[in-house]
Amino acid sequence: MKALILLFGLVVPSLLKEYERCELAAILKNASMEGYEGYSIRTLVCMASIKSNLDSELVTKLNDTEDSYGCGIFQINSWKWCVKNSTAGQNLCNTDCDEFQDDDITDDIECLKLILQDEAELDNWFGNTTACKSNYGLSKWTEDCKE
Numbered sequence: 001m002k003a004l005i006l007l008f009g010l011v012v013p014s015l016l017k018e019y020e021r022c023e024l025a026a027i028l029k030n031a032s033m034e035g036y037e038g039y040s041i042r043t044l045v046c047m048a049s050i051k052s053n054l055d056s057e058l059v060t061k062l063n064d065t066e067d068s069y070g071c072g073i074f075q076i077n078s079w080k081w082c083v084k085n086s087t088a089g090q091n092l093c094n095t096d097c098d099e100f101q102d103d104d105i106t107d108d109i110e111c112l113k114l115i116l117q118d119e120a121e122l123d124n125w126f127g128n129t130t131a132c133k134s135n136y137g138l139s140k141w142t143e144d145c146k147e
Helices: 002-015 021-030 041-052 106-117 119-126
Strands: 059-063 068-071
Touching (some): 021 041
């Protein structure tokens, strides 16, 4: 039994991750996200920081009236972009929302690319995080990162 508990303790933490700002910036840079649809990496790091505190496993109930959740580091909306709990949505990223709740954010970034192409959705995604909409003050999100 002790061996099982020890094994469980070693496996579970590897699935969950809170990223550092510079770590996320480097991943986004490697994914060629700088300037994607006109957005800077600073803007994307700002959004992820405010929306999820860079927590790749975070799930947030978005609306009391519909079965809608924000999933993962970018808080991808389950109603439009993925499927959560077999809830019928648009599933424009063609994936299960659980795929956005692990430490591999490759699929999150691929879905984020679709979100950034959808101008109508961007206001919903940005929401009240006006701090990330202008260039003023955005440098603080990546200024201490190595190139």
